[in-house]
Amino acid sequence: MLVENADLSSMLGWVSIACWIVVYSPQIWENYTLQSGEGLSVLFVVVWLLGDICNLLGAFLAKLLPTVIIIAIYYTLCDCILMTQIYYYRWKAQHRKPQEEEETPLLQQSLPPPQVSESPLLSALRYLAALVFVFATGITAWWLNRNTDNSHPPPSPSIAMKWTIQILGWSSAVLYLGSRLPQILKNFQTRCEGLAPALFLFAIAGNLTYSMSIIAKSTEREYLITNASWLAGSALTVFFDLTVLGQMWYYRSRQSTGTTLTD
Template sequence: GFCSQSWTGLIAQLCSGISIVCWLCALTPQIYLNWRSGNTESLSLSFILIWLSGDICNLLGCFLTNQLPFQKFLGIYFCTFDSMLCFQLFYYRWWVKRRDSQLLRSMGFSDTSYHHHLAPSSSSPDGQPQAGTALLAANYNNPTAPDFFEGPAASGANDAFSLLDPSSASSDSPIIGRIIAWVCCGFYITSRLPQILKNHRRRSVEGLSLSMFIFALNGNLFYFSSIMLQSFVSPPGLLLASLPYIIGSVGTVLQDFTVFSQWFVFRR
C-alpha cells in the first residue's frame, strides 16, 4: 500500500545519504597516510588515473545533462580529491626523489647508490617500499549514490533517473546520459585491477589505507541498496536505466573484497 511505498522510499533515501557520506570520506584516509609517510610507492598510478578519468567523465555528464547544483558540487569535490592524490603521487614519487637525488650527488653520493637505497626492491621478501620514497581506491568505484531526495541520481549515477524524466534539459540528454553512464561504468569496474595486480606482485598492501576501501565498499553497497529499494516505488524502467550503475557498483564491490583478501593474506 501507500504506507509501504513511503517507507521503502524513505529507506532508499537514507541509503542514498549514507552512500554519499561514505564517498565524501573515502579518500581522506589515503591522502592523510600519504602525507604522514611521505610515500606513495604502494599506489598504482593506473589505478588513480582510471579512477580520476571516471570521475571527470561523471562530472562532464552532470553539466552536459544539466543536473542539480548539488550533483555538480559532488562531481567537483571528487575530482578535486582525486587530483590531490595524483599530486601526492607525482610529488613524492618523482619530485622529492629527484630533489633528494640531486642533494646526495652534491654530497658525493652516486645517483645509482641513491636509487638502490631508496627504491623498493622487487626481490624484497615482503615487497614493502623502503623508507625515504614515498590511492586511492577506487571508484569511486561508482563514486556516488543516487540522490533520491531530489529525483535524479547524484554524481556518479547522475542520469539513471533523469533518463526517465520527460522534463530533461534537452532531447539529447537521455542519449548523452546513457553514453556517459556506460563509459563511467567501464572506468569504475576496471579501476582497481591495476592496484590488485600491483599488490599481488609486491606481495604487500603496505602503504594502502584499508579505511579508504572500507568507505568505498560501504558507499557502493548502500548505493546499490538505494537503487534496488527505489525500484519498488518507481516506474518499471528504472532498473534498466540504472543498469550501468548497478554493474559498476557490484563489480567494484567484488574487487574491494579481493583487496580485503590480499590484506589478510599479505599481512599474516
C-alpha cells in the same frame, strides 16, 4: 511505521554520499604519513579520475542538484590530490637520496620498514566505529534534507541527451571497474604496503548503499534498465574492492605471523 521507498532510497543515498566524502581521506593521510604514494598504482588513480570525470559530466548534463555536481567535482579534485602526492613524493625522494641509491626501486626508497600492526580486534573495532559514525552522519544529513528540501525534480532530458548520459554512465562504470585491476596487480609487487584499508572499506560501503538506494526507489524494469550503468559500476566494483581487502588481510596476516612469502 516503515520508511517509504522514496525515503529509504534518499536515506541510503545520503549515507553513500557520506561514505564517498571521507573515502579519500585515509589514503591521502597515509601518503602524507609515509611521505610516499608508491602504494598506489598510477594507472588506478588515472582511470578512477577518468571515471569521476565521466560521472561529473553526466551529473552536469542531467541537471542534477548542485550538491551532487559539487560532490562530483570534489571527487575529481581528490583524485588530482592523490596524483599530485604520488609524483611530488617521487620527486622529493629522488632529490633526497644520494646518486647511488637512485637505482633502487621507488617503493623501497619511499616506504619505511613495515611497522608492527595493531591487533585484528582493535583494527576491526576502529573501522566499525568509523563506519557507524559515517552512517550516522549520512542519516542525519538525510533527515535534515528531508525536512527542509523543497526542490523540484530536474526537467526530463531529450532523447539525444538521454543517450549521451547513458554513454557517460556506462563509460564511467567500465572505468571504475577497470581502475581496480592495475591496483590488484601492483599489490602482488608491493604486498599492499602504503595502502589504507579504509579507502576500500568506505568505497565498498559507498557503492553498496548507492546500489541499494537505486533498487529501493523502484524495481520496475524500465527504471532498472535506465540505471543499469550506475548499478553495474557500483555493485561490481565491490567485488574488486573486496579482492584488495583480501590481499591486505593475506599479506598483513603473514607479516604478523612472521611468515615469508616464499615459504
